[in-house]
Amino acid sequence: MTTSEPLLTLEGVTKQYASASAPTLVDLDLTLDRGEFFSLIGSSGCGKTTTLKLVSGLEQPTSGRIVLDGVDISRVPSHKRPVHTVFQNYALFPHMSVADNIAFGLKQADVPRRSIRGKVDEAVEMVGLQASTHAKPGELSGGMQQRVALARALVLEPKILLLDEPLGALDLQLRHQMQMALKEIQRATGVTFLYVTHDQEEAFTMSDRIGFMHAGELVQVAPPTQMYHQPGNARVADFVGTANTFPVLSKDDATVVAEHFKLPAAEVAQVPDAAGTAAPDGWVVVVRPESLRVLGPASPRPCVCLEGTVADLSFKGSYTSVKVTLPSGDLVANADLRTATGLALGEPVRLGFDAQDAWVCPAVPAA
Amino acid sequence: MLVDDRPDAGATRPPTSQTTPPARRSPATRVGSALGGLLAMVPTWLLVVVLFLVPIVFLAVASLATFNWDTGKLDWVLTFENYTELFRSSTFVAFKNSIFLSVVATIACVLIGYPIAYAISLTSGRAQKLLLLAVITPFWTAFVVRVYAWLTLLGPGDLVPWMLSLTGLTSSDLDLTYTNTAVLIGIVYCYLPLSILPVYSVLEQIDRNLVLAAYDLGYSPAKAWFKVTLPLSLPGVAVSALLVGIPCLGEYTIPAVLGGGKTLMIGNLVTNAFTGTGNYAAGAAIAMLLLAVILVANWGPRGIAALVRLATRVLTRSAA
């Protein structure tokens, strides 16, 4: 699917708003490959939407270059860029019908009238809105509006389609449906998607690669599984799922020492260039809840064993989330249903994990 | 909307010397739109300067000039006599009358208008639309006609004197036309819709649950209204008082029709001075005083509030 041929490159892009004290984006480097589904995630204010606006041309970078398909587009005005956007609240023109909304960009592109109709019909069909072509946006449901916005941008055959939290306004079930639909459409059209969301699950579901942003910087770029299992730092670990983190007291080539346990350094996975990575705030061991096992009396003894009391049990359907209080803090483990039936609030419990399920990465300063 | 991480939109730029100026849009369109923006403002500013500011400056200058009764023109000799003249009986009476009428009319409008606004806010759907229409329609109806209508209702034997005679205090032959009362009724009548609408829109925005919460906490409906609804609706009352009180001060047409030359307000004095005696200097002085009254009425309360704030700030700082 991805041919690893670079399509869009951001080189040292910085964006400083006049009214803000700190820059919104700091020296951002990012490369998108042709045909990939790339998501930018991060909490609100991290700069992901600004990045999108810079690519779309609605904002200009303070410094740095944006190169699309070998052409520097940093100073090309928005309306001349072959890049189109699906806006957060769709931004459908309320005074135009669905068909007119979809035709809007085609008319600007001086596409002959006859082929406009054909293209609009095709786009309408692609998103399954044949019955509503003459409706005004206000008469459509959120999901339908969303599809019109998608058709309106895709009909222009953009080199990159930008999507700014496009599913944010939809309810959960519709979101899941639209995620599948988006993925399908992306595969069918082969258009490169740059997707912005604060929902990591959404990004995991759809993306080929994900970029995690924080405070205007790109912290990590990785495929979903790698980002989940090998997060670039504790903040990433925390954002993309539940993470049990143990501060590292000391670390050398042989062992990683935490408060309650030691791990043989050779068996623990670490940030690839752990030796050279700066970690001014120290290191943490990250263990995902599903790697943290609730141990019965007969369980084989894992590498690390911890004892605490059950503080909370939440039934999640296919598993039960167990909150365990230790003297050093709380941990979360996922227990399968059989194990969970043996647990009771306030009772002692033993947890364990193996060294190869742990991941060591830089800590971040407490918020 | 694409705004989650964009800093405050309307803020100004700090004077930093960056290589590329921070731009909201592309530099070209930004400069273009700023220039275009300035150009687009030119018609208004031209209009305001030529037809509004310059004439008022002329007015101010003329109010300090001397009127020559022989030539019927202004001599450009500086004098304050036009202002001292203002305190002559007839002018001064009209002044007091204007202010008195405005204050009474404002209070009356609020008192009559509030229940209507409240009643409208209690209804919903079609009924509410109809009631609003019942308030808006008179407001859009030809103004002179609305004023004139009262001439036919205030004369001897007409509706209002007849209704008053039912109290037994007056005779139905009472003639109210061309009196202060007639002018007052006219003003209240014409400005009533303006006093209803702001109160209504504030009442409408009050969360109904707040009142229900008061009931739930043991308040009777009357008490709940007094403790919850009324305080929350006061901003609307303030707006409606301003909307009535200020234009009232400069009213010309209502006293001209219903006062019949007997009950005068400042507005009529101004036109009388200009077109009756032709003494522009005197007319200009009256107009300037009216202007001053309007400005004080409009910005006075806020100005005083600002002064009080400033004073408290200075005092608390010096204390600390």
Next chain:
Amino acid sequence: MTNHKTVTVLAVLGLLFLWVPIVAIAANAFNGDKLLLEWGGFTTRWLHQTLRDAEFRTDLRNSFVCAVVVAALSVAVAFTAAVGRRGLRSGRLDRADDSLVLLRMVMPEVVVVMSIFLITRLLEIELGWALVVASQVVYCSAYAFLIINARMSQLSDVYENAARDLGARPHVVFARVTVPLMVPSILVAFLMTFTFSMDDVVSPTFLGGPDVTTLPTLIMGMIRHGVTADVNAVALLAMVFSLVPLFAALTLTGVRNLGAVGTDKRG
């Protein structure tokens, strides 16, 4: 709830107060007794007479044309100013401009008109329609600006950004997106200023000179001669004509929105 009963009674009385004069005018326009001393039977004589009256027709036409011109100019000036402000986005200029708008609205019309009148006397400018229109545009454009700018400032960048993103050139964005979204407020501003001009007594009286007559000045003149049924006929017709823009405005924007127009700025 007795509380609501009191409110209802007071509100009904208040609404009666608003409507009795209007009903009285309408009724008396059909009163057979010309002097309106008593009910002289139903007649449409006064209405027929008025409708055929040359003076009435001229004045009605004058008022209408003047109001159209004033409304068009006011809206044009106000709209360009609102567009300009959107382009500028300068806080300080906005505030200065805001106070000029407010000043034009609170300034008594008598002062505006008489100050222009003073200039015409000093510079020996002839009175006439141009001055009437000009003085009305001074304050009408302020109200028009208020209505149009309120909409303009609510108009989110989103639609314009989307249009640019879809490849529309700046002037296309303006013509196809900005203006159409502004049309309702422009029309309401037009109708409102039209009504203001139609209602105005002071400008035509003092800046029009002897040749300028309008419907309001006609009625003012007739009132001086006393209260008669034919005045009521003119008044009724004036009333009917004045309601045309109201209902036009109502179809454009809901009753609730229209009720809020112009009442949210001061204070």
